[in-house]
Amino acid sequence: MSDDGRAALERAYAHALGFDEARRSRSPNVLAGVEALRAALDGPTPEQGTSAAVVIDNLIRGAEPGVMGTTGGRFFGWVIGASHPAGVAADWLTSLWGQNGGSFYAAPANAVAEQVAARWLLDLLGLPPESSVGFTTGATMANFVCLAAARNKLLREAGWDVEADGLHGAPPLRVCIGDDAHATVFSALRYLGLGYRRVTRVATDAAGRMDASALSDALSGELGPLVVIAQAGQINTGAFDPFDEIAELTHECGGWVHVDGAFGLWARTCPERAALAAGAEKADSWATDGHKWLQTPYDCGYAIVRDAQAHREAMTVGASYLPTTGEDIRDPLHFAPELSRRARGFATWTMLRVLGREGIAAMVGRHCALARRMADRLAAESGIEVLNDVELNQFVVRFGAAAGSPEEGDALTKAVIARTQAAGVCYVGGGSWRERWVMRVSVISWPTTEADVDMSTDSIIAAWREVNERGVG
Incomplete structure (x- = not known):
């Protein structure tokens, strides 16, 4: 390596x-606007x-003036983990090692780290041990991968090879999803x-949970290939869909249940919260994030x-220059869909070892x-209303409970x-x-303490x- x-x-x-060292004291907001950042970073092409x-x-x-304080203890704006130092250290090594994590032969150590970490994840989340795990950029692509596996298998069972023939002329695939599902799904x-626009949107309750009786109505009659997408952790309220009922109704129709559990699936690791996600193990696929509650770097x-097998058939990349294992x-x-990708196994393996089941x-x-x-x-402050039961880490707040109109409250x-x-x-x-309009609060950063919460609450009340x-x- 050069001196430079x-x-x-x-x-x-x-x-x-x-x-x-400054993560606990620095402002969670940016210190510079877009013009200042452009002035600092822009210029002629070098x-x-x-x-x-x-x-x-x-x-x-x-x-740095434009870096959000997402790694600190008082960031509650979105469901964003705080990049634990141990995961960052593993990520530094990942960058310096320069491994292409898409292939075993290009990065054998990462492939083994993924394999071990995948087994640990299934154990910690209480999911079927025979399941396969793909390491993706996040829950958006994890949902994509799982739904690709569902689409291909269901259409294959209906006599259509989507891998070879695409979707033009394929039997229609029915998708049912809760009315308050996340936009990335x-x-x-x-x-x-x-x-x-072709999905069947199923009614939800006040907290955003799918109504099982409404799903039952939606599944009456002739269906054909069917996917039902459930949710573990609604993005505003943290609410969980009724997985037992959803799985029973869907499987009676020969359908596939997918669970979008970007952050909520981690409730299954916590004995006091696991009941919220009871029945999720009956699904056919699940998406979740490491850069949320596991605190891996992005x-x-x-x-x-x-x-x-359905997972492999939907994702496998083949070429003559790629050795087979x-x-x-x-x-x-x-x-996973990218042949060239970051070796994510190292950071995941590290955080699982550092925290362990108990952590x-x-x-x-x-x-x-x-x-x-x-x-x-x-909620104890006059004029402030918390709009949901706080079952998990998410809640929404409305100000001006006695406002003269909804618009004034907004x-x-x-x-x-x-x-x-x-x-x-x-x-x-x-x-x-x-x-x-509501204030959204997400508590999910590993450094957050009672002092952080109390200081933040005082600021909001003020x-x-x-x-x-x-x-x-």
């Missing part, structure tokens, strides 16, 4: 340690190279040529399929308790979110829930009192 290359690595390392160490210094100086359906997701070797190219369970339980603590304190809620973000103590986001007193103007 070593200096670049050393500067990045020193800065990363300083960034980690004609000549620059010292790597100098470029790293420039990158740090220009980019609809994206996966689009990518697979199944269309997001990006990392897992596509889990009970029928390993024996049955005793797990080759990653059979289980993961304790973290999930602690985050759920902290979410309840935060919600209870907010304006008050948006104003409180803006003032909370401007205060810089914590980061919360907003969104629409039941056609009303923002509400200020807005309530001065108005939204």
Whole structure:
């Protein structure tokens, strides 16, 4: 390695340690706007190279003001894990090792790490041990992989080879999905040529759970090939669909049940919360993330399929220059769509070893308790309403409970979110829930403590009192 290359690595390392040490004290919001970031990072197309160490210094100086504090203890804006240092260390090695994780022969150590980590994941999540696991960029692609396996197998059983003949002229594939499913599931359906408008949307309850009786009505009559998509952890409320009933109804029709469990599936690792996801093991496939509750660095997701053969047939990449492996070797190219991809097995293996069963369970339980603590304190303040039972780590808040109109409540809620973000103590986001604007709170960062929650709650209440007193103007 050149002196310049070593200096670049050393500067990045020193800065990363300083960034980690400041994660508890730095603002969770960005410090620079888009114009400042452009001024720092933009410029003419480079004609000549620059010292790597100098470029790293420039990158740090220009980019860090625009880095969100997602790795700190007071970031509640989205369901984003906090990149545990152990996973980051494994990820550094992954980058330096430069392995292409798509193939066993290109990265044998990663393939074995994936195989071991996959077995551990199935055990921890209480899923069928015969299932196969593909390491993906995240739950969006994990949903894509699982639904591809479902689509191909169901159409093959109907006498159609989608691998060879595509979808033109294929028997129709019916997809039923809860009305409050996550947007990325609809994206996966689009990518697979199944269309997001062609799905049957099933009614949900006040918390976003699929109504089993409504699903039963939707499944009456002639169906043909069928996929039902259930949800473990609704993105606003953390609610879980009734998996036992969904599985029974779907399997009676010969259908495939897929569970989108990007974060909620991890409830199965925690004895106090596992009952929320009871029955999920009866599904045929599952999608979840490592970069949420497992706290791996971005990006990392897992596509889990009970029928390993269906999984392989949907994903396998073949070419004459790719050596074939024996049955005793797990080759990653059979289980995820990208042939060239990051060696995600190392970070996952590391975090599972570092946390273990007890550590993961304790973290999930602690985050759920902290979410309840935060919600209870907010709900005790006059004019603030928590709109869901806090069963997991997610809740939504509405401000101006006595507002004269829903529109006034929307304006008050948006104003409180803006003032909370401007205060810089914590980061919360907003969104629409039941056609009303709400503050969304997600507690899922490993560094978050009671002190972080209490400080953040005080800041939100202060923002509400200020807005309530001065108005939204």
